[in-house]
Amino acid sequence: MKFPGEEHSAVLPKYEYIEHTADLGFRAYGTSPELLFANAAEALFEVLVSLETIRPKEERIVEVEAPGFDALMVSWLNELLYLFDTEGLLLKLFEIRRIEEEYLRATVCGEFMDPARHEIRTGIKAVTYHKLYVRKNDGMWETQVIVDL
Amino acid sequence: MRTDIAVKKLDDFRWLIPKTGKMRTQGLVYTDETMLATIKKDASLEQVANVACLPGIVGRSMAMPDIHWGYGFPIGGVAAFDMENGIVSPGGVGYDINCGVRLLCSRLDAGDIKDHIPGLVNALFTNIPCGVGSRRKDLKLSARQMNDVLVKGAKWTVSCGYGSAKDCDHIEEGGCIMGANPEHVSERALNRGKNQLGTLGSGNHFVEVGFVEEIYDETVAGALSLHKGQVTVIVHTGSRGLGHQVCDDYIKLMLKASGKYKIDLPDKQLCCAPLSSKESSQYLAAMACAANFAFCNRQLIAYWVQETIQDVLQMGPGELGLSLVYDVCHNMAKIETHEVDGRQKQLCVHRKGATRAFPPQSPFIPQDYKEVGQPVLIPGDMGRYSYVLVGTDTAMKETFGSTCHGAGRLLSRHQAKKVAKGRAIVRELEDKGIYVRSAGKGTLAEEIPEAYKDVSSVVNVVHNAGIGKKVARLKPLGVIKG
Numbered sequence: 001m002k003f004p005g006e007e008h009s010a011v012l013p014k015y016e017y018i019e020h021t022a023d024l025g026f027r028a029y030g031t032s033p034e035l036l037f038a039n040a041a042e043a044l045f046e047v048l049v050s051l052e053t054i055r056p057k058e059e060r061i062v063e064v065e066a067p068g069f070d071a072l073m074v075s076w077l078n079e080l081l082y083l084f085d086t087e088g089l090l091l092k093l094f095e096i097r098r099i100e101e102e103y104l105r106a107t108v109c110g111e112f113m114d115p116a117r118h119e120i121r122t123g124i125k126a127v128t129y130h131k132l133y134v135r136k137n138d139g140m141w142e143t144q145v146i147v148d149l
Numbered sequence: 150m151r152t153d154i155a156v157k158k159l160d161d162f163r164w165l166i167p168k169t170g171k172m173r174t175q176g177l178v179y180t181d182e183t184m185l186a187t188i189k190k191d192a193s194l195e196q197v198a199n200v201a202c203l204p205g206i207v208g209r210s211m212a213m214p215d216i217h218w219g220y221g222f223p224i225g226g227v228a229a230f231d232m233e234n235g236i237v238s239p240g241g242v243g244y245d246i247n248c249g250v251r252l253l254c255s256r257l258d259a260g261d262i263k264d265h266i267p268g269l270v271n272a273l274f275t276n277i278p279c280g281v282g283s284r285r286k287d288l289k290l291s292a293r294q295m296n297d298v299l300v301k302g303a304k305w306t307v308s309c310g311y312g313s314a315k316d317c318d319h320i321e322e323g324g325c326i327m328g329a330n331p332e333h334v335s336e337r338a339l340n341r342g343k344n345q346l347g348t349l350g351s352g353n354h355f356v357e358v359g360f361v362e363e364i365y366d367e368t369v370a371g372a373l374s375l376h377k378g379q380v381t382v383i384v385h386t387g388s389r390g391l392g393h394q395v396c397d398d399y400i401k402l403m404l405k406a407s408g409k410y411k412i413d414l415p416d417k418q419l420c421c422a423p424l425s426s427k428e429s430s431q432y433l434a435a436m437a438c439a440a441n442f443a444f445c446n447r448q449l450i451a452y453w454v455q456e457t458i459q460d461v462l463q464m465g466p467g468e469l470g471l472s473l474v475y476d477v478c479h480n481m482a483k484i485e486t487h488e489v490d491g492r493q494k495q496l497c498v499h500r501k502g503a504t505r506a507f508p509p510q511s512p513f514i515p516q517d518y519k520e521v522g523q524p525v526l527i528p529g530d531m532g533r534y535s536y537v538l539v540g541t542d543t544a545m546k547e548t549f550g551s552t553c554h555g556a557g558r559l560l561s562r563h564q565a566k567k568v569a570k571g572r573a574i575v576r577e578l579e580d581k582g583i584y585v586r587s588a589g590k591g592t593l594a595e596e597i598p599e600a601y602k603d604v605s606s607v608v609n610v611v612h613n614a615g616i617g618k619k620v621a622r623l624k625p626l627g628v629i630k631g
Contacts, residue, residue, distance in 0.1 A: 017563065019561045019563055019564070020218075020561055023562075024561075024562055024563070048281070071401075078397060082337060082340075082341065082394075085341045085345075085390045086340045086341055086344075088282050113281075113282050115282070115283075120280060120281040120282070120351075120588070120589055121589060121591045122281075122351055122352065122562075122589050122591055122592060122595070123280070123281040123350060123351030123352060123589070123631065125244045125245060125352075125390075125393045126244050126393045126394075126396065126397050128220050128244075129220075129400065129404075129417065129418060130220050130418060148220070148244050148393075149351075149352050149562065
């Protein structure tokens with residue numbers, strides 16, 4: 001499924017969106033936990049706005065702690081939403097500097113929302129724990145996330 | 150995980166989920182044959198059964214006809230818990246704490262404003278912050294004021310001159326949930342909320358100008374100051390980022406608490422804590438803060454709506470006569486007293502996507518509605534209609550004084566977009582006499598009328614089952630969406 005971003009040309013997509021009646025979900029993939037968490041963040045911001053319209057101008061360092069990869073994923077994505085909600089930061093580049101099962105530090109980059117250039121697709125209330133998983137299959141990391149719109 | 154839930158038909162509007170496995174009580178779903186088929190498609194019946202497994206549940210685990218899948222508890226779910234051995238769960242309230250609806254009525258008739266609708270909608274769109282990131286530049290809260298918002302709710306808004314003191318009489322709980330303690334609201338929640346007071350938000354939130362199209366009960370309508378042809382306004386929004394953050398913070402805390410208190414959960418999302426615990430008191434105190442924020446939010450928006458209409462139509466407040474009919478919450482956990490087995494008992498009633506519907510003579514409803522019952526406001530989709538109902542004795546006996554809250558989605562947002570693709574939604578609605586403006590690019594497509602159940606089928610079930618009584622139907626003329 002391609003909604004809400006543009007077409008994914010890669011053989012294995014970084015992420016894909018899944019159906020959910022009231023909300024929206026996605027699955028993200030990566031060959032390492034670093035890439036998985038970065039791709040999931042891209043999927044999240046693509047729900048809000050077209051990533052192509054974001055210029056990498058503002059940088060932030062994000063640190064989160066949570067009990068295990070599942071909870072870490074929710075905390076990470078909610079932390080990014082928090083930056084958007086409080087500062088109006090739209091993010092597109094996510095570099096995971098360090099990741100352990102209960103800790104993540106990343107450098108994230110984007111710019112402040114400018115209504116003249118950024119067409120917001122929808123708001124996101126929260127990233128939820130519903131049907132959440134982070135797992136490794138045959139060397140490939142995968143996560144599923146449902147967001148409350 | 151249960152996948153196939155057996156249901157037993159009790160009558161045309163009630164289906165029972167028999168007690169099996171770890172269920173402590175039965176489930177009861179208010180619906181009809183047609184909607185039941187749709188309900189069975191998602192896991193919401195399983196969620197009703199799961200809620201029935203929670204400790205201290207009193208009566209049945211219930212669901213309204215607009216039930217659909219939600220986080221932990223189904224949306225459209227109602228469950229009450231004993232104060233001594235029961236629990237409170239943030240998933241039983243939802244992310245948008247005190248999301249709710251308020252209805253205003255005016256002295257105008259639909260004919261008076263028909264030609265002004267586009268101008269009016271455009272002005273509302275400018276004056277009411279809607280969509281992601283927008284806010285009123287003239288409203289900035291100090292930390293002290295924010296504290297007042299959280300503790301005093303709509304009473305604070307009124308004391309600042311936004312609206313009249315009478316307004317609070319026509320808001321559920323007088324527009325202020327007692328026991329709010331900002332100490333239990335995180336810094337993050339405060340930060341998310343501080344720029345969002347007086348904003349509509351996105352998604353299904355809206356302000357709608359419409360009129361009374363049909364009256365079902367003249368006497369009750371009269372008591373609520375409603376008559377056919379009259380111009381009305383509906384405001385639908387909640388506690389914005391502040392409420393979402395409170396929910397998120399306390400889900401984390403409750404995940405730990407469930408383990409600490411050794412609560413056997415059929416689904417982790419039902420995470421909760423005993424009502425007698427510290428964690429519960431903290432959640433209820435923070436939830437009350439978010440609820441009060443939402444009351445303030447709707448009060449502010451309603452005030453700006455009034456200002457805008459007066460400005461566009463060039464009339465004074467007396468001539469417009471915009472007054473608050475009622476303001477209801479539909480995502481809350483409240484401590485209430487109900488009759489259980491012939492005795493009065495204090496309970497924590499969770500209503501998630503369900504509306505309180507107290508009957509005539511209830512001491513908790515406005516004095517001027519005492520003879521008719523509490524108004525219940527059921528918004529539909531933007532292209533059809535909304536309903537006004539009143540609470541009933543049957544609701545008090547069967548559902549802890551609760552009824553439905555809206556239409557409920559039928560299509561996922563993605564499906565809705567597919568259906569809407571290539572269509573000029575704004576034009577289609579204009580042809581039906583409804584002028585719409587929306588902030589989000591995708592919102593209109595996601596919110597097309599076909600994406601929702603016909604709210605009349607939902608309302609007919611609660612009316613026929615007796616847990617709500619139809620009073621009036623309202624038709625939209627102009628809508629702004631987030």
